[in-house]
Amino acid sequence: MPSLSQLSLTARLTLFFTSLSCVVLLSLGWLIGASIDEHFKEQDHHALSGKLELAQHIIERVNSEQDVRNLADQLGDALVGHHDLAITILDNQNKVILASDVVEFPAQYLQQARTQSRSTLFSWEAKGDHYRGLVSVFNTKDQRYAPITVAIATDIAHHQEFMASFRKTLWLFVFVAALLTGVLAWFAASRGLRPLRIMRERAAKVTASKLNQRLSIEAVPPELADLAHSLNQMLARLEEAFQRLSDFSSDLAHELRTPISNLMTQTQVSLSQARDAQSYREILESNAEEYSRLARMIADMLFLAKAENGLSLVNVEQVDVVRELKDLFEFYEALADERKIHFDLQIDQSNDAGVLIQGDRLMLRRALSNILSNALRYTPEGANIGIHLQQQSACLEIKICNPGTTIPAHHLSRIFERFYRADHARQHADGEGSGLGLAIVKAIIDGHRGQITASSDNQLTCFTIHLPQSN
Structure with a gap:
């Protein structure tokens, strides 16, 4: 599998936007899920608080032993039709006055209710089912029978089913959205990088004989205008340098051709017939002058070649x-x-x-x-x-x-x-x-x-x- 540095720019942009969209969608889904779950908690708290207020209204009128025994019937009648609710009532001796067969409340929450001034919503699991409940302690009209503990809970299975369905839908939506975003990101990146491909094609046409090629700055986006301008400047420098090199090569050939032609001609003429020693001396002296000129020229060229790479000041x-x-x-x-x-x-x-x-x-x-x-x-x-x-x-x-x-x-x-x-x-x-x-x-x-x-x-x-x- 290629590393990130080996991927094309189009692939990188596609991967980036796809990953970004997944993160955004998952974050949004988590936020919505948390908000829905919190809404369910508030809804359950409101419903259970309403039932507790009803129980409080009945309990506060207890004034005799008979009223205590009648609490089970009164509260049982009040919860008729609410099959998802469960209730447990304890008297001041912690004896059960009323208990639903649906669920058994955790003892720790029943004990904590007597020490807390305010009831707190809590959740627990029993026999594979999940519940959410409230526990409160109420006084009676006759303080001899106080306090009476009331615990009420609701089954939240329907909430969990909804959240499970929501998460499934969310994952499916994120998967489809990621695919769609990937396709759109690839298309957008391909279209957006098209000017770069055009610049590459134009640059590929630049050869030693076509250094006059230039990139059109007006045809590229503003973000690439500086790059195109820099490339045009580079091409201009290359064209100028190549032209100077070409002129230098031509001039060098011209400058070397003349003395070498003179040497060859003079040597051939001197060899065409026998001559005396003085004539040969004059020819050699003339040749020495040409050789000296060539030596000076070569030395100067070597000096300039070194200077191009940065002239070193020796002393x-x-x-x-x-x-x-x-x-x-x-x-x-x-x-x-x-x-x-x-x-x-x-x-x-x-x-x-x-x-x-x-x-x-x-x-x-x-x-x-x-x-x-x-x-x-x-x-x-x-x-x-x-x-x-x-x-x-x-x-x-x-x-x-x-x-x-x-x-x-x-x-x-x-x-x-x-x-x-x-x-x-x-x-x-x-x-x-x-x-x-x-x-x-x-x-x-x-x-x-x-x-x-x-x-x-x-x-x-x-x-x-x-x-x-x-x-």
Whole structure:
């Protein structure tokens, strides 16, 4: 038999509503049964109390021995026609004045009556029959004959027959109602869960070539609207990620094809005829350059692959950003002087302690180097590259701007993607750069819990970095 966790949602709901209806019906039946039983008790108490009042009226007029002997006849005549009643009368010596042949009263109740000021309804069983009775003690007109005990009871077999029939009918009704509720609950659950089946069918149609499928939020109940919205967002993320992966695969194949084709062509040409040692050296040097380019590209791809799973900062230390920038200025000084480009560094800080942040110095140096290299590549000859540092609340802003061709706005959102170039015409003629530089920059900044944005307007392109000053 399957466990509850293995049952379908329809079966669970059906079982739940069926069980709930059974509990409600049984509780209602118990309440009605208890109310009917209590009603029978009150009815019997009222009837027996009436008979006791009649006996009290007769007993209170007893004034002689003869009146005591006449009590049996008087009370016997008063109960003529009440075949379900039984009576026992005891005098002040506990001698029987009148006793019905139907039933014998329990002695304990007869004894308790003399010590209690108020009679209490009680029940007992005798010879397979059930009775309910009252016992009271009355005074006579002549106190010499007092007190006289009167016990009166009624057979409650007809009440029990009714309750037995009622319980049988109740169980039958609960059984039928449970079956009917189960059928209705299954139907309601099946209809109610139909939107989920529709969502499953739509989700089953989603494949690698059909990631544009979306669930209709208007066609599902409000309770499932959030689920449908979340699934649509997931599909959108998957479509975007798959598209990026597809573009990355295409770009990767394109980037690798060119150097490999160059190597194959150059090698085949060199092998087509005998050459001198100098020619072979030149060919090997050219091949070495292509191999170096491939090695850098593979290393960058491995770095980005690791960054996707969370970039690990190996050496976290205090980094003086100004010092790192000045070291990079010296590194690029020859190239900058050749093109008459000047680095303009501006620092806004409230103290003289330097611009310090917590991070991995080599990674931050690589990120700043990639941006400066990119700026040098596209800055016109004789122009200036502006670097502005500003300390803000709990973070440092680094802004690097270079003049040059404006990048269209629709390219800026993708400028940090792998192998993406806003304009292939912006690629340097010497073939430098693989399109991974800015992707690596973003991975490093993200690893430092920072943020980098790009803007380009009026022939001025700026990269703005925000880094927290504590990690």
